Amino acid sequence: MVSLTFVFYLTCLFLWGKAQETHQSSSFHQESGFKSVNVGESILLRCFPGRMSIVLYWYRQTLGQIPKPITYLNNYGKTGTFYGEFANNSRFTLKTENHNNHLSISDLRISDSATYYCAHRASTIVEFAEGVTVSVKGSGLNINTSLQRSSSEIIQLGDSVTLNCTVHTGTCDGEHRVYWFKDSEESYPGLIYTHGGRNDQCERKNNKQPRNCVYNLPMENLNLSHNGIYYCAVASCGHILFGNGTKLELKNEEVSLILVYFLSGALAFTTILTLSLAALLYKHKRKGQQATGKL
Structure with a gap:
């Protein structure tokens, strides 16, 4: 019969492994935000895989449409595979130095305006990063x-x-x-x-x-x-x-009023303290002068 101690150690080992996998998977992230660029310029979208990342992806989602796959990259390789309209398109390249998964887009066009998502697969689940929205300015509307x-x-x-x-x-x-x-x-x-x-x-x-x-x-x-x-x-x-x-941009007026009240109270306290110290100093000086006169 299996001892309870062995079961306990096995359970702890399993939970520790899961915790490590979660921590390593969570290190996967992407530079997010809103980027505005002009037609004809270039942009580099950065994505950093986690230690457990097996496969890395890039997706592009245009407003009102489903996300389209751009690339597939084995994290142990250096060359990615491009899909569909992105295949054999020299404007789209991957920067994979130091096991990163950066997507470079050159000669930007209005049609490149979209939200770009980096994704990875650590086990059997594909996880998406926050995404970055790219706005390309130029001729058009x-x-x-x-x-x-x-x-x-x-x-x-x-x-x-x-x-x-x-x-x-x-x-x-x-x-x-x-x-x-x-x-x-x-x-x-x-x-x-x-x-x-x-x-x-x-x-x-x-x-x-x-x-x-x-x-x-x-x-x-x-x-x-x-x-x-x-x-x-x-x-x-x-x-x-x-x-x-x-x-x-809105400001919290309540916080501002509290700060004003606090500073006013601090000023009043400082003033009272200064006057009290001055009175004590004056009183002490008078006592010294009286003691000197008696001598």
């Missing part, structure tokens, strides 16, 4: 975003604001969809709202094609979780184009 304040110029907690996105369609007469993204320090960039058809938001001139389209994103009862940079993105004519972004 012209998008402007702005912030419309509903009350005062200073945005405070509890206020309401409206974000505006103006799309100048130019010569592109295809239907388009409008998305809103938020990028903040507390969370990864993510899609927060999608507009439907454009017809109700577009101005027409002489029954011609729409020229200007305005989309609004109202936000009420603002709190600190609303802080961040908001981007308007448009999918049209086979391209994705991001706006310039609008920063929304």
